[in-house]
Amino acid sequence: MLEEHAKVVQFVSLAGQVTGRKKLQKMVYIAKKMQFPFQEKYQFHIYGPYSEELTLRIEELCNMGFLSEEKEDKGSYVQYRYAVTDEGTSFSSMLSKQCDKLPTVIELMNDKSARFLELVSTLLYFDELSKEERIEKVHVVKGKLNFTEEEMSDAFEFIAQLEQQSIN
Amino acid sequence: MTILNISKSHIYSTEKYDHRKWGAFMSYATAKLEEEKVFKDPVHRYVHVRDQVIWDLVGTREFQRLRRIKQLGTTYLVFHGAEHSRFNHSLGVYEIVRRMVDDVFKGRPEWDESERLVVLCAALLHDLGHGPFSHAFEHVFDLDHEEYTRHIIMGDTEVNEVLRRVASDFPQKVSNVIAKTYVNKQVVSMISSQIDADRMDYLQRDAYYTGVSYGHFDMERILRVMRPREDQVVIKSSGMHAIEDYIMSRYQMYWQVYFHPVSRSAEVILTKILHRAKALSEKGYTFLHEPTHFRAFFVGEIKLEDYLALDESILLTYFQLWMQETDPILSDLSRRFVNRKLFNYVEIDPAKDYQKLRELEELFRKAGIDPTYYLVLDSSSDLPYDFYRPGEEEERLPIHLLMPNDEIRELSRSSDVVDAISGKRRTDHKLYFPEDILQESGKKKLLRKQILDILKG
8 A cells, every 4th residue: 555655756756856846747758768667657748757646745745745746936936946845754664676777867867957857758658669750759758848959969978878777 | 732642532531421512722731511510519519520631530440449538538437427528528629619710800911821730630630649537547557648640630530631632731831730739839839839629629618517716717708818929929008907807717617626535636646546456557566357458558568559459448347357356456546546435635745744644654654654645745847738828938828918109918817817817826735545454443543543633633
């Protein structure tokens, strides 16, 4: 019971702190695409793969007091910062095993910007297509963000780097 | 224009309609029925069809399959009127979008008329991939109905054949709109956003069929104040109160219908039946009746044909058959579902009680009751419905009002009503268990009584 909740707490605890809901959304998605066992269902939204289930689960975990949520007013919008509470630490310790590679993958992702992770997760979302088609698809669905060629090649490099750490 | 396609589509056409009547300059994409057809509908009064393409899509076997899948899954066990199907709902969403494009958007400079057919088809087909008791089924077999919607639209199906007659890239376009990856975001937002045709139909439809008195709002008014903009549809600020009503109705339906604890109990049992059947199959258990329809799902090699062959009547037939199985868990759970002998529940606060949950699992095992199937925690995050939240910048798109000075503004910043609801806590957890088993006399009676005392606090 509550294993899926515990996995999310463990995820945030390995990251130490995650700034921005969007960032957390993309990080879990990318981890999921790297075959780490997260159950949250994702759909494509304007800002890339998004899971309403994860949003709710995080809200539940905040209400339970296992995650802390700090709200930062950025003027025109608010940003949230997540960390694990002491209660949350003992709660997630019920998960007996954690995959050895997960901490590295999380660390790699947490160093990147939300924008970059949005690009990476969008590329992964279309991973059934060829590389050229994926790039084109990113320009179609995210025309406004104007990703540069450099960002694009960084993203592919990053995916390759993650894949070495992935479960398979 | 797809004039060149016409002659080919004649050959493949199986419709009785005489295509030659269209004349040389009319394509299948713009072909109209000679007379408008209507479907009687209790929610929208009539669903109007004039386009040949829409009429042909409704006639496909994949679309007709939706008649055999209920919109609200297990809710009929609580609200007995809720027997309406995804077929009804799909036609309803189509009708709402048709009213948007033909009555409200038509002629506005921000609306591109060439998107009309693609958005109508996407509206009609958006739920095509739903399986029987969709959510539970997807959960157990790790499937995604959106993926199946794409497969059906792109695969070797009657739906695909109809769409291809419009243009060879048309199925892909329709699929992209439904997958929300279409280039025109405004078109996407008509079907999937915080105020879209999908939600507007199911809220009213579910309210009508369950018979509850909340869930109603003034859709006519909302449609009239919708304004197409580049990336989304926005709402003229003078229509804010109609939107408030819609948000309230979403909120009410969430707690009163979608998250109803008894229909959740039925959903929990349904999920566990499927889990058990799958687990038995993996252990090599010999079923009294070979579960032909499920084999592909048990082994995880699912062909589109296997998927399309399932519907809710097939599942209910198996539940009847499984009541006779020798496995006590499978037969008991099936009996519970068929005869509506559901689990009881207690509210639980996992923050305080998560250690108690472990103890309970242990006690269940000692009492010889498998907690995997008989002690189940159900959380709000297990439900595929939600209510409106403005959210964080760039998390997902909120509802925007179009102010008189042409600025756009997020809804909850203007509406105190919406602000109040969207700040509300919306999480909830319940623990489900079979009280009748715990109350039985006989072996380990004391232990079972002890469990019941803990559960009931």
